[in-house]
Amino acid sequence: MKLRRPNVDTGEIEENWQPKLYLWLILLAVLVAYAIAFVLENRQHVHVHFVFWTATVSLIWLLLLGIGIGLVVGILLAQLERRRRRRRAAQ
Numbered sequence: 001m002k003l004r005r006p007n008v009d010t011g012e013i014e015e016n017w018q019p020k021l022y023l024w025l026i027l028l029a030v031l032v033a034y035a036i037a038f039v040l041e042n043r044q045h046v047h048v049h050f051v052f053w054t055a056t057v058s059l060i061w062l063l064l065l066g067i068g069i070g071l072v073v074g075i076l077l078a079q080l081e082r083r084r085r086r087r088r089a090a091q
Helices: 012-016 019-041 059-090
Strands: 045-049 054-058
Touching (some): 045 059, 054 059
Antiparallel strands (some): 045 054
């Protein structure tokens, strides 16, 4: 199998160039690097004081738990609002 060079005169390079693909790959690499830096910056342990006990957890898990709870509550509130709109429209 012989490798051949793309013909610049016929525009073959432009046909194979996919700027959207490379843009998505760069964006994905930046997001992965940011996620890794986020985890590394928030790995220290913190004390969470509840009424009757204290827990020691890694800060990243506390942040992810807060994000998850917020996401679930947001979805549930959106569903309740959608249900209210349907009931109003049906009346």
